[in-house]
Amino acid sequence: MKQSLLFVPTLKEAPKDAEVKSHKLMARAGLIKQTSAGVYTYLPLAHRVIRNIETIIREELDKRGCSEMLMPALQPRDLWDESGRWDLYGPELMRLKDRKERDFCLGPTHEEIVTHAVRDYINSYKKLPLALYQIQTKFRDEMRPRFGLMRGREFIMKDLYTFHENQEDLDRWYQSMKEAYTEIFRRSGLETRIVSSDTGQIGGDEADEFMVMSEVGEDTISYCMSCSYAANQEFSGLSDGDVCPKCGGTIRTAKGIEVGNIFKLGTKYSESMNALFTSREGKREPVIMGCYGIGISRTLMASVEQHSTEDALVWPKELTPFDLHVVPVNYRDDALIEKVDGLVRSLEKDYRVLLDDRDERAGVKFKDADLIGVPYRMVIGKDFSNGKIEFLNRYNDHKEVLDLEDLAETLKSLNI
RNA sequence: CGGGACGUGGCGUAGCUUGGUAGCGCGUUUGGCUGGGGGCCAAAAGGUCGCAGGUUCAAAUCCUGUCGUCCCGACCA
Structure with missing residues (x-):
């Protein structure tokens, strides 16, 4: 979505x-x-x-x-x-x-x-x-x-x-x-x-x-x-x-x-x-x-x-409106858009995915993502071209850089 | 329903005491610069100041009434 x-x-x-x-x-x-x-x-x-x-x-x-x-x-x-x-x-x-x-x-x-x-x-x-x-x-x-x-x-x-x-x-x-x-x-x-x-x-x-x-x-x-x-x-x-x-x-x-x-x-x-x-x-x-x-x-x-603080929310697993929040820091150039959309399409086979497709600055997107409170946030940034994304687990606040190849495995292990 | 507070562009607010062109931040639009934690510059659009009546040359501002919203209390499968 x-x-x-x-x-x-x-x-x-x-x-x-x-x-x-x-x-x-x-x-x-x-x-x-x-x-x-x-x-x-x-x-x-x-x-x-x-x-x-x-x-x-x-x-x-x-x-x-x-x-x-x-x-x-x-x-x-x-x-x-x-x-x-x-x-x-x-x-x-x-x-x-x-x-x-x-x-x-x-x-x-x-x-x-x-x-x-x-x-x-x-x-x-x-x-x-x-x-x-x-x-x-x-x-x-x-x-x-x-x-x-x-x-x-x-x-x-x-x-x-x-x-x-x-x-x-x-x-x-x-x-x-x-x-x-x-x-x-x-x-x-x-x-x-x-x-x-x-x-x-x-x-x-x-x-x-x-x-x-x-x-x-x-x-x-x-x-x-x-x-x-x-x-x-x-x-x-x-x-x-x-x-x-x-x-x-x-x-x-x-x-x-x-x-x-x-x-x-x-x-x-x-x-x-x-x-x-x-x-x-x-x-x-x-x-x-x-x-x-x-x-x-x-x-x-x-x-x-x-499940909230003053400016952030984390939805419990069974209530969350989406499983994954994909946040491309840059969603402008056509080649990148196509690549991101492809990733989202593949994720959508197994998960409910929210894609921040807006042409907003990173800060705006991050603040909104904190408010929206989807438990797992995937930031697509500079390293995307090298096959890497940043993965945030809001339940334990753990952030890591993942190879796209490992993504499916990681998601599976989270039992979303 | 008793007590208190507040109604001013989408959101947050200043102005009200002491009446005289309605201002600011955010958001929005356009252009440019930018591009990993709510950006910068420039231009622009957007407001019956909750509503009604009154006072006055003149009311967001004063008076009366009314409606709405919030908080405390009482109340509540």
Whole structure:
């Protein structure tokens, strides 16, 4: 891919609205462009990363028996009246009317819709379990959007809903999804911590959150220094120095960004919305539900926060928009261009390659490359005529001059 | 929603106190020089100073209102 065609509007200075590191960097690296408070355009580089996150999610969920579908963002009031949430949700719910003055909202979550979608079908235990998910834009009219993609009014989310005939089956799936999430975040290169949480407004009886530890996080986590105990402070009430309820160790607190959560919903929606099935005993019972979310745009932001400095970024292997960044210091004379293009073509057979084909000075290209954060940079300079290129590994900051003949071998050994 | 701050070419900003031709850096265009860490010289384009009203001979500047954006707090599957 030629950089000149990709639309990567890098900036020397961050817009003054950007306050936290990841937000500044995302704006400077040409990843996002703010449209209004808490609403962003994801530019091509960010979009590529988002697609990579989505791919990981799809693989891990599909592998465990979940099915992807797509539900409407535009949701009629009737369903929200059924669950009772039209009145309960408050101003965070984006409400609107159609031309016939009928009430709608833009979905902040999809319990109502998914329950409506399956309730006629799930009439027997034989149809259970079922696990349905979607990746979609969600809307919440937040009182205060914050820190770029951290808390938006419009954001990309994966939401999954499971349906079960009994508690044991829900427990089994909950555990399986917990493992899926652990794997999803591991593959995304994010260090997360699982913390117990309150089940909040949505109702239910057990919940865990996946937290990326970070200074800019909005949640405070209480965790034990001696055992694995960790809980959202909102829920645990434990503060710095308190005694761990599990092992008696010392509690510490830290800030975290919630990138995912899993909930045992129970029968809150199936009861109110009449999603009943006939059990093995021949009784009509409300189906037992679980719901599981991942904030995809927030995960993107958390990744940048975790993998960046003030003016450079290094994408984790599975998220990176490209594998190799080829940076010819000189991309002017025809013979050279042809040679570089040939190299890129051969590399593109095995790798996703970004070629900085712009007629810019070396310094400009290098600064942009640092911002863009492709893990491996190949500089094509004076020694190219002697069959040599400079290879930078951003993961360990190791720079070396390579013979072109050794390039394939080197790349192979990096396991890109 | 309470508190605070800020709206001036694409980005960052000066000017506002004390009203009088809107300036600078970066970016953009053209030409030349350059060519391994955001270059240099020259020329040029680009701005309803958020919007509305008011005061005044005259408003980016003063007054009123309004909209927007950010930060702190409260809030949050």
